Amino acid sequence: MSGTTRRPLRRRWVAMCASVVTGLLLAGCGGSNSGSGSGGSDTSISGTAAADTFNSGTPKQGGSVTWTIEKTMDNWNILSADGNTFDYAQVVNPLTPSPYIFNPSYSVTLNTDLMVSADETSTSPQTVVYKIQPNAVWSDGTPINADDFIYNWQVQNGTDANIAAATTTGYQDITSVTGSDNGKTVTTVYKTPFGDWKSLFTNMYPAHIAKEHGNNEASFNWFQTNPLPVSGGPFVVSSVSGDKTSVILKRNTKYYGKQSPLDQLTFRAITDASQEPTALQNREVDGIYPQPQTTLVNQLKGMGSQITYKIDAGLGFEHIDFNLKNSALGNATWGKTLRTAMFTATDRNAILTKTIQQFQSSAVPLNSRMLVPGQNGYQDNVTQFGLGEGNTAKAEQLLTSAGFKNVGAGKGGLEAPDGTKIPTFQMKYTVGNQIRLDTCSLFASEMAQLGINVAVTPTDNLGATLTQTGGNGYDIVVFAWVNTPFPSSANQPLYTTGGGGNYGGYSNKNVDAWLAAAASSTDTATQISNLNKADQQISQDAYTLPLYQKPTLIAFYPNLVNVRDNATSMGPTYNAGQWGLKS
Amino acid sequence: MLAFALRRLLVSIPVFILSTFLVFLLVTWGADPLAQLEAKNPPPSQAVINQLADQLYINHSIPARYWHWFSQLFFHGNWGPSVQSGTDIGQLLSTSLTLTARLVIVATILAVILAIIAGVVSATRQYSKTDYTITLIGFLFLSLPVFWFAILLKQAVVNMNNSLNWYWLSTYGANTPGLTGWSAFSDAIGHLVLPTIVLAMSSYASWSRFQRASMLDVLGSDYMRLARAKGLSRRQVMIRHGLRTALIPLTTQVALDTAAILGGAVLTESVFGWQGMGTMLVNGINAGDFNVILAWLTVSAIIVIVFNLIADLLYGVLDPRIRHA
Numbered sequence: 001m002s003g004t005t006r007r008p009l010r011r012r013w014v015a016m017c018a019s020v021v022t023g024l025l026l027a028g029c030g031g032s033n034s035g036s037g038s039g040g041s042d043t044s045i046s047g048t049a050a051a052d053t054f055n056s057g058t059p060k061q062g063g064s065v066t067w068t069i070e071k072t073m074d075n076w077n078i079l080s081a082d083g084n085t086f087d088y089a090q091v092v093n094p095l096t097p098s099p100y101i102f103n104p105s106y107s108v109t110l111n112t113d114l115m116v117s118a119d120e121t122s123t124s125p126q127t128v129v130y131k132i133q134p135n136a137v138w139s140d141g142t143p144i145n146a147d148d149f150i151y152n153w154q155v156q157n158g159t160d161a162n163i164a165a166a167t168t169t170g171y172q173d174i175t176s177v178t179g180s181d182n183g184k185t186v187t188t189v190y191k192t193p194f195g196d197w198k199s200l201f202t203n204m205y206p207a208h209i210a211k212e213h214g215n216n217e218a219s220f221n222w223f224q225t226n227p228l229p230v231s232g233g234p235f236v237v238s239s240v241s242g243d244k245t246s247v248i249l250k251r252n253t254k255y256y257g258k259q260s261p262l263d264q265l266t267f268r269a270i271t272d273a274s275q276e277p278t279a280l281q282n283r284e285v286d287g288i289y290p291q292p293q294t295t296l297v298n299q300l301k302g303m304g305s306q307i308t309y310k311i312d313a314g315l316g317f318e319h320i321d322f323n324l325k326n327s328a329l330g331n332a333t334w335g336k337t338l339r340t341a342m343f344t345a346t347d348r349n350a351i352l353t354k355t356i357q358q359f360q361s362s363a364v365p366l367n368s369r370m371l372v373p374g375q376n377g378y379q380d381n382v383t384q385f386g387l388g389e390g391n392t393a394k395a396e397q398l399l400t401s402a403g404f405k406n407v408g409a410g411k412g413g414l415e416a417p418d419g420t421k422i423p424t425f426q427m428k429y430t431v432g433n434q435i436r437l438d439t440c441s442l443f444a445s446e447m448a449q450l451g452i453n454v455a456v457t458p459t460d461n462l463g464a465t466l467t468q469t470g471g472n473g474y475d476i477v478v479f480a481w482v483n484t485p486f487p488s489s490a491n492q493p494l495y496t497t498g499g500g501g502n503y504g505g506y507s508n509k510n511v512d513a514w515l516a517a518a519a520s521s522t523d524t525a526t527q528i529s530n531l532n533k534a535d536q537q538i539s540q541d542a543y544t545l546p547l548y549q550k551p552t553l554i555a556f557y558p559n560l561v562n563v564r565d566n567a568t569s570m571g572p573t574y575n576a577g578q579w580g581l582k583s
Numbered sequence: 584m585l586a587f588a589l590r591r592l593l594v595s596i597p598v599f600i601l602s603t604f605l606v607f608l609l610v611t612w613g614a615d616p617l618a619q620l621e622a623k624n625p626p627p628s629q630a631v632i633n634q635l636a637d638q639l640y641i642n643h644s645i646p647a648r649y650w651h652w653f654s655q656l657f658f659h660g661n662w663g664p665s666v667q668s669g670t671d672i673g674q675l676l677s678t679s680l681t682l683t684a685r686l687v688i689v690a691t692i693l694a695v696i697l698a699i700i701a702g703v704v705s706a707t708r709q710y711s712k713t714d715y716t717i718t719l720i721g722f723l724f725l726s727l728p729v730f731w732f733a734i735l736l737k738q739a740v741v742n743m744n745n746s747l748n749w750y751w752l753s754t755y756g757a758n759t760p761g762l763t764g765w766s767a768f769s770d771a772i773g774h775l776v777l778p779t780i781v782l783a784m785s786s787y788a789s790w791s792r793f794q795r796a797s798m799l800d801v802l803g804s805d806y807m808r809l810a811r812a813k814g815l816s817r818r819q820v821m822i823r824h825g826l827r828t829a830l831i832p833l834t835t836q837v838a839l840d841t842a843a844i845l846g847g848a849v850l851t852e853s854v855f856g857w858q859g860m861g862t863m864l865v866n867g868i869n870a871g872d873f874n875v876i877l878a879w880l881t882v883s884a885i886i887v888i889v890f891n892l893i894a895d896l897l898y899g900v901l902d903p904r905i906r907h908a
Contacts, residue, residue, distance in 0.1 A: 066760075072858065072866075074667050074670055075667065081620060081627035081631050082620065082666075082667065158628070161630050162634070164627065164631040164634060164635075165631075166627065168628070239760075239761070241758075241760055242678055243678050243679075243682065243757070243858040244858075245756055245757075245760075245856075245858050246756075246760035246761075247760075248760055248761050264761070266760055266761065268755075268756065268760065269856075270755055270756075270856055271856065271862065271866070272853055272854070272856065275737075275754070275755055275854065275856060278737050278738065278741055278754050278755070279754060279755040279856075281741050281745070282740075282741045282744055282745075282750060282753065282754050282755075283744075283750050284750075284753055284754065284755050284756070284759070461615050461618040461871065462618070463615075463617070463618040463619060463620070463621035464615050464617070464618045464621060466621070467621050472615075500628075
């Protein structure tokens with residue numbers, strides 16, 4: 001008897017050892033896979049209607065999905081400055097209710113599971129009335145009502161300095177939030193008009209749980225360190241591993257909308273993105289959402305039709321910024337000419353060819369700082385000013401006609417019209433980011449053609465470099481902004497005089513006024529018009545140069561349905577309640 | 584012996600304090616704990632940044648900060664706040680250390696067993712094909728970069744799993760979430776195999792060379808010839824007289840190297856996604872979380888000192904000349 005059982009076991013071990021040895025040889029040779037066709041595409045559909053229905057289907061009831069996040073689940077309060085992280089939001093999205101959903105098409109639609117309606121009933125003072133579905137409850141049966149709106153407003157309106165909220169934008173403009181109709185009607189009144197009011201009250205935390213944990217400050221901090229004990233979304237937290245690398249969510253049986261087809265949704269933290277394709281291939285996870293890189297995309301391509309992957313152009317974008325606090329770049333007399341010449345000599349197509357087109361051949365230069373293609377009102381505000389064309393001759397002409405001396409390579413270095421020697425500029429990029437290094441290297445070589453020295457150096461501390469603290473700083477920097485579908489409120493702090501994200505010290509009174517008008521207007525056409533005016537002025541002032549939309553990459557097994565990319569801040573789990581396995 | 588042990592222990596204390604100060608200097612100069620918060624988009628208010636700076640006590644002089652950190656740790660058992668709210672450094676250290684210990688202990692046992700077998704076989708069959716083969720394998724593992732071998736092994740196992748359609752061996756993390764009982768145990772073993780092999784191989788390579796040399800020394804000694812002349816079997820001579828003596832240098836070497844294995848665990852844990860001490864250090868550095876980095880370095884310093892102490896004591900136990908010197 002024992003002989004009959006031993007033989008297959010021995011054979012299995014022999015097969016296993018042979019597989020490992022063969023596998024090592026194949027892995028060493030750099031190729032390993034059998035997939036013939038590719039299950040992927042790099043043609044972006046983000047911002048189009050097709051993005052909302054990609055991979056849609058009817059799932060079967062039951063099953064579980066394991067999704068990848070890139071951080072261990074150290075903070076559960078995504079409204080806090082510290083917890084405001086994309087990966088945490090992926091876990092918290094299916095647990096917290098939001099009046100509006102940010103769709104992959106960049107449209108913002110009412111969450112009809114939660115809301116009956118949300119209307120602006122008055123413009124002076126701006127008043128928005130929310131009507132909550134009568135059956136909308138937290139998973140412990142407590143109704144979702146005005147108390148939740150009031151709590152989420154109070155902790156984000158900036159009145160309590162001890163509450164470290166991620167942002168107070170919009171909430172600080174509200175003067176009152178009141179409930180009526182048993183708390184199922186919520187009226188918000190604004191002291192200052194806020195156009196992007198639909199961006200507010202996203203991912204609401206439960207007020208009745210907050211009450212159990214002290215005052216607003218104490219409960220806000222409590223939510224940071226504790227998994228949500230109740231849910232207002234399609235899933236509830238079932239367990240969190242001791243090392244915080246995994247979170248298991250189970251179906252919320254008290255969910256007031258359509259029940260999730262999945263029994264379980266597990267989030268696993270893979271903190272090293274380069275290991276994600278291997279984990280996917282080994283079926284340790286069912287889907288990943290890493291930042292695309294050439295090697296990573298090639299690994300996915302190697303898996304062939306075994307998986308589905310999609311590269312999209314995201315809402316975020318890479319850009320080159322000048323620091324106007326630098327005495328040459330910010331020179332009141334000739335600084336603007338110098339900057340314009342530098343951006344004129346910058347060849348964005350060459351940058352794209354050398355970087356993201358390696359894995360996203362459809363990528364094109366972005367011609368707006370305020371909007372991306374697919375968003376209402378996107379227009380080219382860059383090329384009409386000659387920026388990003390890589391036209392060295394035109395740049396030289398600009399400099400020469402403005403009185404600059406030693407224009408061109410090998411002439412001893414550029415001199416300003418007043419005789420000032422143009423100093424070597426320090427260009428910073430995030431350490432380890434090959435794409436940004438390539439961008440900087442290309443930019444530096446283009447500037448050398450004008451007689452300008454650019455020293456490319458990495459920073460392991462982008463935050464300190466941008467804010468120029470602790471001895472850090474930059475003259476030129478390449479980095480990315482992450483956008484939401486609400487360009488008016490998002491862009492105002494980036495280009496307004498003294499704004500929170502205006503690191504380079506740009507200041508233009510017209511731009512300040514246009515951006516303020518866009519942020520306070522509730523009329524889309526007015527918002528777009530003002531945003532585009534500001535954008536054109538910034539191009540004219542040659543403060544920043546948008547390069548390209550930051551690509552996004554999603555990959556998953558083809559047996560999953562309704563899983564799709566969402567390039568907005570909500571991410572792919574915006575519809576986790578609809579995810580399921582193919583029937 | 585007790586006096587010898589106490590003497591060694593007392594010498595270790597100033598070494599430890601000095602090492603913590605040096606480590607503190609390096610970390611405070613190298614890490615900016617506010618960097619991640621400042622880089623957030625939307626940017627947090629200055630009040631929020633100031634609040635964190637106050638919590639971290641970073642607006643004081645370096646000696647004051649060192650004393651604050653030292654006194655909090657040694658008089659109150661408090662490792663200090665983390666820049667990542669929600670992270671209790673003591674708890675993080677405890678879970679990370681447990682996980683890494685699991686990996687390091689199994690890897691060390693595996694490496695020691697393999698090294699002894701390979702070293703003895705190699706020495707007893709000096710200059711034979713077996714010796715050359717074992718030597719080649721030893722040098723191969725000695726020269727392989729850990730991360731490269733780890734990635735290669737992972738990919739090979741993924742290919743194997745796919746071809747066998749059997750996914751017991753895992754490439755990431757220490758376990759699969761949500762399992763209980765026997766499945767959880769079996770799953771934990773499946774997660775342990777690959778990182779253990781990777782971590783064990785580099786130690787095995789050097790220890791097997793060490794064991795071979797030590798065994799060759801012993802084999803050439805007079806007392807071995809005498810034992811054989813007295814009529815003892817080759818096996819008895821090898822195990823009772825040869826191996827026992829030849830193990831003495833390896834024993835102390837393993838004690839010294841165990842602390843160094845922690846260094847290897849940093850890379851191994853990164854590649855295999857283990858949330859152990861290595862990952863704790865890498866995450867701490869990435870976040871500029873200086874209290875986490877300090878905690879890691881302090882524990883590492885303690886481990887190095889303790890294992891050096893153990894090595895010294897073992898020398899003393901095994902060689903009476905040392906403890907009486």
